[in-house]
Amino acid sequence: MxxxxxxxxxxxxxxxxxxxxxxxxxxxxxxxxxxxxxxxxxxxxxxxxxxxxxxxxxxxxxxxxxxxxxxxxxxxxxxxxxxxxxxxxxxxxxxxxxxxxxxxxxxxxSGEEEGRLGFLGVIESISLSDGFIIDIGGGSTEITLFLNGQYKESLSIPYGAVNAHARYGTSTHWSREMVDDFVSSIHSFLKEHVWTQQHPGLTLVGLGGTVRSLAKMVQKKQEYSLPVMHNYRMEPEDIRVFYNTLPYIPSDQRKKTPGLSKDRADLIIPGVILLQTIFNWLESTHYLVSGAGLRDGLFYELMQKDYPDYMKQEVLTKSIWNLLHFHSTVPAGQLNQVHSGMQQLYQVLEGEASVSDSRIMYASSMLYRIGEQLQHHKASQHSLYWIKNHGVWGLSHRETIITAIIADYHPKGRTPAEIDFHQDILYSEDYKRIIRLGSLLRLASALYGNGGTAVESMKIEKKDDFLQLHLTCRRMPSMEQKELEDIKKEVEKAWKIDLSWTISISSKS
CATH class of the missing domain: 3.30.420.40 (ATPase, nucleotide binding domain)
Incomplete structure (x- = not known):
C-alpha cells in the first residue's frame, strides 16, 4: 500500500x-x-x-x-x-x-513559519545539531537558529534576490554606494533581533537558488570532483571572492562566469550580498548547502503527523531505509548480518569505532549491493555510482566518497583510481582507511552475503599479529570458504595480520 x-x-x-x-x-x-x-x-x-x-x-x-x-x-x-x-x-x-x-x-x-519549515527540511536531511539557516528567496530572506537539533528562533527580512535587485540594483552592474546602502538596510533589520549575535561560531546552512548557484560556481572554480549540492561545504573565502567582484562586473561579462546560469546573472548580486552580510553578522564559521528546505518541510510536517515513530529515526538510518525499500532486491536480514559481522571484526582489530567510521560501515554494508537492481553484471560499480550521485543523507561528501569506494572495493584496480580521482575531497589518511574498511566489508560479505544462513555464529580470537575466526555453521560453508580464501591475502595486507579460521558444524543441524 x-x-x-x-x-x-x-x-x-x-x-x-x-x-x-x-x-x-x-x-x-x-x-x-x-x-x-x-x-x-x-x-x-x-x-x-x-x-x-x-x-x-x-x-x-x-x-x-x-x-x-x-x-x-x-x-x-x-x-x-x-x-x-x-x-x-x-x-x-x-x-x-x-x-x-x-x-x-x-x-x-508567515515569515517565521517559513523559517521553521525550512529548519524541518534541513534537520531531516543533514546530521547537524547546532547552526543557523539562511533561506534567500525572491521576496524575503529567513534566518533560523537551531540548537541541540531543536528549532529556537526565526526572523524574516523583507528582502530577497528579486525585490532587492529591483530596489537597489540596476540591469548592468552595482556601484559601491548601492552595495553599501543595501548592506545598511540589512543591518537595520538584524539589529532588532539580539539572538542573531549571541551564538557565534556556528555553521550557516544555506537554502534556495542563490546558495545553490554560488555553490555550483565554487565547484566549477575548484574543479570539484563530486558535483552534488546537498551537504556541500563552502569556506568563507569561497563566497567572499564573489561578493568582492560580481556586483561590479557588467552583466554581459557576469553571464560568462562558469557555473552561473544566465537567468540568475542579475539575481546573484543581491543574493551574494545578503549571504555575505548575514554570514559576517552571525559570525559563522563556514557554509553548508542544503538541497532540502521549505517544500521538504511542508511534506515532513505531514509525515510527522502520519508516521511519528518513523520520523524520529536518525537521518542516515531513514535515508538508507528509504533507498533499500525502493531500490534494493537483497533481503534486509542479509545486509544486517554483514553489517554486524563488519562491526564485530572492527571491534577486535581496531577497538571502538569513531562516529564517522560507524556511519561509513553502516552505509557501505547496507548499500554495497544496491547496484544489483540495475544489473548483476558490474553490480558493485553501479553501487559506487549510485551512492555518489543519488546521495545518502546524513553523510558528508567525504564520507559519501569513502562509502562508495568501499562498496566497490577492488584494491588492485578501481579503488586506487577512485581515490586518486577524488583526492580534492579525501585526506591523505583515507587511503589506509578505505583499504582497511573495504577489506572488512569483503570479509563480512564472504561470511554472510551468500544467503546469510550458513554461519550460525562467529567468535574472533586475536593474539599479536594473528587473527582466527571460529565459525559455527549450520551446514558445510563451501561458497563462504571459497570467498574467504579469495579475500584472505587482502585482509592480511590491509591489517598486517595472519588470518585463519576453523569450521565446526552445529549440533542443531
Whole structure:
C-alpha cells in the first residue's frame, strides 16, 4: 500500500511542484519535480497589491500542476505561498482568486513559519545539531537558529534576490554606494533581533537558488570532483571572492562566469550580498548547502503527523531505509548480518569505532549491493555510482566518497583510481582507511552475503599479529570458504595480520 502527496510551493521567484510516494510504513521517495520561474515579486504594484491580471499569468501553471498530480494519482495536494503573496496588500483576494479559478486552497506561510519549515527540511536531511539557516528567496530572506537539533528562533527580512535587485540594483552592474546602502538596510533589520549575535561560531546552512548557484560556481572554480549540492561545504573565502567582484562586473561579462546560469546573472548580486552580510553578522564559521528546505518541510510536517515513530529515526538510518525499500532486491536480514559481522571484526582489530567510521560501515554494508537492481553484471560499480550521485543523507561528501569506494572495493584496480580521482575531497589518511574498511566489508560479505544462513555464529580470537575466526555453521560453508580464501591475502595486507579460521558444524543441524 502507498499514497502519493503533492507539494506546490508558490514562491516569490518560482513556483515548484514535488510529488512524493509514501509506503504504509513511512518510507518515501520523490517521484516528480517541476519548476516554473514566475518572479512574482516583480509583479507587485506601487500600492503593494498584485493585480488579477498578474495572478492570471500563473493560473495555467497551477492548472498544469494539478493535471500532473492527477496523472500521478496524487491523493493529497498541499499548496503554500510565501513572501510575494503573503506581503501583498490584497493577499486574501489573491488566495480567493486562485481558489475560484483552480480549486486550490492556498496556505499563506508567515515569515517565521517559513523559517521553521525550512529548519524541518534541513534537520531531516543533514546530521547537524547546532547552526543557523539562511533561506534567500525572491521576496524575503529567513534566518533560523537551531540548537541541540531543536528549532529556537526565526526572523524574516523583507528582502530577497528579486525585490532587492529591483530596489537597489540596476540591469548592468552595482556601484559601491548601492552595495553599501543595501548592506545598511540589512543591518537595520538584524539589529532588532539580539539572538542573531549571541551564538557565534556556528555553521550557516544555506537554502534556495542563490546558495545553490554560488555553490555550483565554487565547484566549477575548484574543479570539484563530486558535483552534488546537498551537504556541500563552502569556506568563507569561497563566497567572499564573489561578493568582492560580481556586483561590479557588467552583466554581459557576469553571464560568462562558469557555473552561473544566465537567468540568475542579475539575481546573484543581491543574493551574494545578503549571504555575505548575514554570514559576517552571525559570525559563522563556514557554509553548508542544503538541497532540502521549505517544500521538504511542508511534506515532513505531514509525515510527522502520519508516521511519528518513523520520523524520529536518525537521518542516515531513514535515508538508507528509504533507498533499500525502493531500490534494493537483497533481503534486509542479509545486509544486517554483514553489517554486524563488519562491526564485530572492527571491534577486535581496531577497538571502538569513531562516529564517522560507524556511519561509513553502516552505509557501505547496507548499500554495497544496491547496484544489483540495475544489473548483476558490474553490480558493485553501479553501487559506487549510485551512492555518489543519488546521495545518502546524513553523510558528508567525504564520507559519501569513502562509502562508495568501499562498496566497490577492488584494491588492485578501481579503488586506487577512485581515490586518486577524488583526492580534492579525501585526506591523505583515507587511503589506509578505505583499504582497511573495504577489506572488512569483503570479509563480512564472504561470511554472510551468500544467503546469510550458513554461519550460525562467529567468535574472533586475536593474539599479536594473528587473527582466527571460529565459525559455527549450520551446514558445510563451501561458497563462504571459497570467498574467504579469495579475500584472505587482502585482509592480511590491509591489517598486517595472519588470518585463519576453523569450521565446526552445529549440533542443531
Amino acid at each position: 502507498s499514497e502519493r502527496m503533492g507539494i506546490i510551493d508558490i514562491g516569490s521567484n518560482s513556483i515548484r511542484l514535488v510529488i512524493y510516494e509514501v509506503l504504509n510504513m513511512g518510507a518515501y521517495r520523490v517521484l516528480y519535480e517541476k519548476k516554473y520561474a514566475a518572479r512574482l515579486s516583480q509583479k507587485v504594484d506601487r500600492d503593494g497589491t498584485i493585480s488579477y491580471e498578474a495572478i492570471s499569468s500563473i493560473l495555467p501553471v497551477l492548472r498544469s500542476y494539478q493535471d500532473i498530480c492527477a496523472s500521478y494519482q496524487v491523493s493529497h495536494v498541499r499548496a503554500a505561498a510565501t513572501a510575494a503573496i503573503r506581503n501583498a496588500q490584497n493577499s486574501s483576494d489573491i488566495t480567493r482568486w486562485i481558489k475560484e479559478e483552480t480549486g486550490l486552497e492556498i496556505q499563506l506561510i
